[in-house]
Amino acid sequence: MIYFDNAATTYPKPGCVMSAVNAASSGAYGNPGRGGHRAAMAAAELVYAARVRLAMLFGTMPERVCFTGGCTAALNQAILGLLRRGDKVITSDIEHNSVMRPLYAAGAEITAFPAFARDEEILGRINDGIKNGSSCVVCTCASNVFPRTLPYGQIGALCRDRGVVFIADGAQAAGVYDINVGRDNIDVLCVPSHKGLYGVTGCGALILSADFDAERLRPVLSGGSGVNSAEPIMPKEPPERFEAGTLPVVPVAALAAGAGFVLDTGIDVIRKREERICRAVLDGLSGADAVRFYRAAPGTLLCFNIEGKSCEETAALLDGYGICVRAGLHCAPSAHKYTAPDGTGAVRVSFSYFNTENQAEEFCEAVRMISRL
Amino acid sequence: MKYGIFALSSLTYAYKGRDALYRYDIRSTVIRLDGTETKKGCRFGLRVDERDRDEARRALRSAGIVFTET
Numbered sequence: 188m189i190y191f192d193n194a195a196t197t198y199p200k201p202g203c204v205m206s207a208v209n210a211a212s213s214g215a216y217g218n219p220g221r222g223g224h225r226a227a228m229a230a231a232e233l234v235y236a237a238r239v240r241l242a243m244l245f246g247t248m249p250e251r252v253c254f255t256g257g258c259t260a261a262l263n264q265a266i267l268g269l270l271r272r273g274d275k276v277i278t279s280d281i282e283h284n285s286v287m288r289p290l291y292a293a294g295a296e297i298t299a300f301p302a303f304a305r306d307e308e309i310l311g312r313i314n315d316g317i318k319n320g321s322s323c324v325v326c327t328c329a330s331n332v333f334p335r336t337l338p339y340g341q342i343g344a345l346c347r348d349r350g351v352v353f354i355a356d357g358a359q360a361a362g363v364y365d366i367n368v369g370r371d372n373i374d375v376l377c378v379p380s381h382k383g384l385y386g387v388t389g390c391g392a393l394i395l396s397a398d399f400d401a402e403r404l405r406p407v408l409s410g411g412s413g414v415n416s417a418e419p420i421m422p423k424e425p426p427e428r429f430e431a432g433t434l435p436v437v438p439v440a441a442l443a444a445g446a447g448f449v450l451d452t453g454i455d456v457i458r459k460r461e462e463r464i465c466r467a468v469l470d471g472l473s474g475a476d477a478v479r480f481y482r483a484a485p486g487t488l489l490c491f492n493i494e495g496k497s498c499e500e501t502a503a504l505l506d507g508y509g510i511c512v513r514a515g516l517h518c519a520p521s522a523h524k525y526t527a528p529d530g531t532g533a534v535r536v537s538f539s540y541f542n543t544e545n546q547a548e549e550f551c552e553a554v555r556m557i558s559r560l
Numbered sequence: 561m562k563y564g565i566f567a568l569s570s571l572t573y574a575y576k577g578r579d580a581l582y583r584y585d586i587r588s589t590v591i592r593l594d595g596t597e598t599k600k601g602c603r604f605g606l607r608v609d610e611r612d613r614d615e616a617r618r619a620l621r622s623a624g625i626v627f628t629e630t
Contacts, residue, residue: 219571220571220602220604221602222592223591223592223604228590228592231571231575231590232575232590235571235572235575238572239579248576249572249575249576250570250572250573250576413570413571413602414569414570414571414601414602414603414604415600415601415602415603416595416600416601416602417595417600417601418600418601422569422570424569424570424573426572427570427571427572
């Protein structure tokens with residue numbers, strides 16, 4: 188099998204992640220923060236070590252790393268916790284539904300800038316939006332459909348200068364692009380465990396910069412926090428403020444191990460390897476007239492269609508060759524205005540550190556065969 | 561053996577405090593405190609050797625960690 192659907196979830200996982208999963212699920216770990224016995228404290232120690240590692244990776248403090256059920260849960264917490272009905276918000280026109288649907292649910296008044304405009308134009312549009320009363324920018328760091336990163340460092344600097352909140356969706360960028368919430372002026376960063384951080388599903392993180400006032404975010408979930416239990420409201424301080432209920436200890440252990448893998452391997456090394464695979468695919472299909480790439484560039488993923496075939500048909504045929512890709516709208520419908528004009532979507536191939544150039548060659552051969560059918 | 565006890569605002573801050581003390585070469589243990597004293601429910605803290613109490617107090621303050629002593 189050739190797995191080219193790493194933007195959905197990475198496969199395979201590094202050995203250290205599998206070891207961490209095994210250790211956390213077979214060890215004597217209780218419920219972290221719910222008791223003082225050795226098993227509960229062992230779990231708490233594990234969770235704290237994970238906070239330290241993510242804080243190191245993303246440039247904040249351990250107590251500002253809040254574990255959630257995933258990146259979507261983190262984005263819901265950030266967006267629904269901050270915005271009130273009618274608040275003006277700036278976003279891009281290629282966002283995932285994990286950004287757009289919470290924005291709609293919050294009743295925000297949304298303005299979208301064109302993600303493929305030049306960086307200066309994007310910043311100008313954001314500046315105009317702020318002048319028109321927008322109090323928040325919410326956007327992805329890297330698209331889940333195209334090899335396109337938004338200038339999140341410059342967006343953060345602008346937001347900081349103008350006093351508006353910057354919420355960044357790191358779903359595709361975490362582990363592949365260097366993100367530092369302090370340096371990049373990101374107030375709230377949302378990341379998943381199971382993509383570029385090589386953890387398992389069921390966990391993500393809401394990461395707050397050192398100087399962001401956490402009380403500006405209303406907790407979306409309320410419940411047990413393991414501290415000040417007699418109080419009727421959630422604690423004021425992160426991370427417990429945003430961590431109602433029992434934490435997923437095994438996925439948190441996997442996330443810590445995956446983040447360790449990324450730190451040890453190096454973000455640049457990982458990204459350059461993915462870009463090499465990407466280039467091999469682009470080179471391998473450069474003469475295939477029936478294959479149309481959309482907004483192609485060396486990156487961590489590509490989007491294409493084969494003339495005369497629907498994206499779903501192409502993906503099913505590739506599966507027949509043992510190649511896993513994702514067809515459709517990729518939960519980012521507005522992004523697909525840049526792909527097939529009929530609005531049916533495209534085929535996405537997305538890479539990880541574990542893919543090889545041989546796999547890229549096999550993929551290209553399969554696409555050439557399918558395009559001749 | 562006599563101990564000094566520092567109560568922290570959460571378990572996370574207890575671990576942060578422990579790491580801060582470690583940097584000052586002070587050994588401490590994260591413990592669960594008796595919440596019945598304050599009637600606020602679950603609480604966590606740090607236990608240090610009584611002889612380290614003064615230095616631990618200074619170290620926690622310099623790390624910006626808020627605590628109460630019990």
